[in-house]
């Protein structure tokens with residue numbers, strides 16, 4: 001039937017006057033082109049997609065989430081996210097599979113658009129299966145294939161038997177007596193060949209990225225113990241699964257001591273009448289903590305604003321035009337909790353991947369007005385952070401020069417010594433090693449061999465239960481090195497050097513023997 005026939009009308013001839021009401025006939029259904037999913041999830045990375053699934057698990061009250069790679073035939077075939085949350089009934093799972101099926105959310109829930117599950121999944125995979133079991137309700141399952149979705153929004157119903165089978169598999173880390181399984185197959189984002197090395201390298205890398213991202217995004221939940229997240233690998237050709245790696249919290253503000261006195265400071269302001277607090281932190285200079293050297297970029301790029309919504313991190317660094325990223329601002333990180341009145345107001349808008357917050361010009365103005373109880377302004381804070389950076393650089397230049405530390409301690413210790421102290425030019429590395437000194441002496445110095453010898457008689461005592469290895473006893477070795485490294489300076493020992501060596505040998509030997517008694 002043509003549109004003309006449907007209306008039984010002819011096109012009017014002659015002059016065409018304006019009509020107040022647009023006349024319409026029957027309706028036709030025009031489902032959105034499923035390619036909109038590509039547009040929505042277009043900027044997802046594997047780790048941001050997984051975070052979206054974990055959001056749902058948290059909303060469902062899960063205490064544990066397991067992320068599993070399934071390898072068959074030397075290829076990662078399936079990817080699972082399983083939780084022990086409250087699960088879904090039949091009606092709820094249909095809602096879950098609906099694109100844009102936003103529902104009413106509780107005050108702490110992370111869901112928002114009713115898109116996350118679908119957008120995240122289809123950004124990575126062409127097949128999404130959701131299986132769920134809620135209390136006093138039978139297991140239910142739905143599957144969506146992008147190929148099928150290309151002409152309709154049809155969803156397959158997964159058989160009851162298979163649902164029970166999947167729920168009953170040995171997941172080890174999580175027991176979904178109630179809970180939900182999200183399973184991806186035909187994963188575009190994973191390597192497609194059948195090469196065991198490629199697959200294992202991919203899993204290693206993907207698992208690390210997921211650990212870091214989830215560790216950071218959910219650090220408040222992980223620290224509070226609200227949720228535990230594990231990652232493992234199941235190779236169907238082997239019996240059992242590999243070890244579970246637990247995601248550790250990665251707090252971008254987790255320094256041991258702040259880099260400036262009186263910090264962090266709470267700068268208060270209001271935006272559209274809603275109070276907003278910017279908790280301004282100054283990191284200590286040149287920190288080697290993983291919380292400072294966050295993965296994926298340099299610390300310099302991690303300066304700036306950290307927005308949280310309901311304790312979930314939405315943005316890790318960046319200044320949103322209130323400042324300019326620069327080297328001497330790398331110690332500045334600001335935490336801002338956005339409450340519901342603000343997120344997705346005109347002023348703050350999170351992107352669908354929940355990895356950035358867009359801010360309106362009102363935000364910069366509000367920060368300009370912000371101040372702490374002691375009167376500190378945002379501008380003042382920025383200056384302090386710059387000062388702290390400058391000072392930490394100057395301090396390190398003024399530090400003592402020492403001979404380079406060689407083998408016998410873990411590489412991490414070597415690197416730290418190298419970074420924190422300045423190496424004397426023209427000197428060879430000094431190694432720390434164990435050997436039988438043929439006496440009770442705790443240590444001896446061998447300038448010809450550039451070695452500090454530790455008496456092997458005390459090795460067991462020093463390492464305790466730890467295994468003897470080339471790089472064992474890092475603490476004792478580092479202390480001895482710092483104590484005696486200056487005996488390697490210069491080309492000969494003066495009387496003072498000789499006396500010092502004797503003194504330290506006597507003291508340490510007495511101490512170690514006292515411990516043996």
Ligand SMILES: Nc1ncnc2c1ncn2[C@@H]1O[C@H](COP(=O)(O)OP(=O)(O)O)[C@@H](O)[C@H]1O
Pocket residue numbers: 052056057060083085086087088092095096097101102103110111112113114115116117118179180
């Ligand atoms: N792991 C899960 N456990 C329980 N319910 C879930 C789970 N994942 C998704 N859902 C349901 O599906 C709905 C849609 O999820 P999603 O597409 O991520 O959008 P949103 O989280 O914004 O609502 C959720 O609101 C929730 O009701």
Ligand SMILES: [Mg+2]
Pocket residue numbers: 052055056110111112115116117
């Ligand atoms: Mg969601």
